[in-house]
Amino acid sequence: MNPGAWLTVAPLNAVTAARQNRTAVLETVQRAGSVARPNLVEVTGLTPGTISNVVRDLIELRLVRATGEVAPRRKAMAGAPSPMLALDGSWHRVLSVHQGVSRILIGGHDLEGRVLASKELPAVRGETPDDVITRVAGALRKLIADEGWSGRQVRGIGVGAVGLVDPETGGIRAAPNIGWVEVPLRERLEASLDWPVAVRNNVHAMAIGECRFAGVPERQAVYVYVGTGIGSGIIADSQVQRGAHGAAGELGHLLVPGGARCSCGKTGCLETVAAEPAIARRAEIQGPPKAAVAQVVQRAAEGDETARTLLREVGESLGLAMSQVTEILDPGAIVVNGIVAEAGEGFLRPLAESLRRNTFAARGRQVDVRAASFGRQAGMIGAAALALETFVYNPRSELFAERAGRSAWES
Ligand SMILES: [Zn+2]
Incomplete structure (x- = not known):
């Protein structure tokens, strides 16, 4: 989010303004890692008095903590040394569900999206969507119990789902790779568990995770994932585009x-x-395609020419497709994930060269082609980022409800 964007939303009543301020300060702390109050004043444009109140609230809500260190003194600063602030990783949790075609990964995360616990659930042949949802709900409950967490610590669940997701209902419209049609995923999961659920396409979720926790500085970028299918998240100003129909x-x-x-x-x-x-x-x-691709990558690393040629050809095909995307979107970066991306330059260079050859006036030359930051954890971290953006880093978060009663989250 553009840090100043909320300032342009007017008119604000006092309650809305308080929620916006808390979100703006919390996001600034998250992006900075650690920060002192004077820096928060600079970045958010809020007054020192407002920053003090907001920080006090965020500490009380166990979202932010003092690190015990103080900010280095600057000439212009008067008064007592300013304590450094960071996210409080000790209490709030979100849960992630990354649905793939061949398996589902579930995780438990802190406010920084770190994977604190995870489990892999293999796909079971012949299972109905309801069977899968029941199994996932049970596994999430068990993960929380195994970690010794209380349900009150859990802010919500993010799901990165296979196929076309309806952004309004959180239902899956169609997922041809697993044969799901019109599955009300969010509704069913919320009915099985006590926490709110947010659902996006699984590659959109990965792109959300990359933006929030690795940072995508380019104004326009495309996050591509090569798995059982090939999907992407189109990023504009750190927001992942849904499209008119979520696709x-x-x-x-x-x-x-x-x-x-x-x-x-x-x-x-x-x-x-x-x-x-x-x-x-x-x-x-x-055998399983994922294992086969890992084997191809391994063989290429060992110098096998056939494997290297195959990775080059696959990279060139992807580069050709990306050249068409580049002509339309003019991205500054193409961020690639999937096991093939683990081949590094042996895959990314032919992709980038094909992109250059096939774009008008070779403008593909300006595009930075790079591997994604979170590798095989990207699905879980992305789903966690989705949950955090929906239920924590959000002015509408229930945490910021003035009179909602704090028994819902307090220990
Ligand atoms: Zn097709």
Whole structure:
């Protein structure tokens, strides 16, 4: 968020202003890591008196703590040394659910999105959506119990889901890769558990996590994930675009030369040459596609020419698709995740070169192609970031409700 954006929202009543101020200060502490009150005054434009009140509230809410260190003194500063402030990681928790095609990862996180606990749930053949939701709800309850956390510490659950997610209802409209159609995911999970739930497409969630916890300085960027399918999150000013129907960035179904018949019904989709099942098939490795791709990456690292050629070709196909995206969006960066990205330059360089060759006046040259920050934890960290942005770093957070009663979260 643009740190000053809330200032332009007018008119504000006093309660709304207080919520906006708390959110602005909390976000500043999160982004800075550690910060003193005078810096908060500078960054937020609030008065020293307001900052003092807001910081006191945030400490009382166990969102912020004094680190015990003091800010280095500057000439202009008068009075007592200013204590440094940081996020309080000791109390509030959010839960994450990263739904993949072949497995589900669940996690427990602090205010900085760190993975404090996690568990992998393999997909079970023949399970209905209701079976899956029941199993996930049970696993989340067990994770909390195993960690010794109280339900009162949990602010909410973020879900990164497979397929097209309705942003209004948090339901899955269609997920062809797992055969789900019209599943009211948020409603069902909330009915099974005591916490509020936020749902986005799983790659959108990864992009949200990258923006919040790694930082994406470019005004415009695209976060691409190569898995069983290929999805993306389109980032503009650190916000991940939903699209009109929650389906922005479905890159896997762009058409490329050499593409085959796709699960979506079209012929020639990028996924049919560059997603994990296609890579596994082209490498002629049996078994789960993820393991096969990991094997290709390993072989390439050991100098196997066939594996290197395959990764180069896959990178070039993705680069060609990204060149079309680049012509439309003019991104400053393309951030790539998935097991193929673990090949590093052997995959990213052919992608970047193909991007340059296939963009108008080689403007793809200006695009920074890089690996994502959180690797195999990106799904969980992204879902946690979604939960934190919805239930904590948000003026509408129940934590900031003036008279809602504090018994809901106090120990
Ligand atoms: Zn397709």
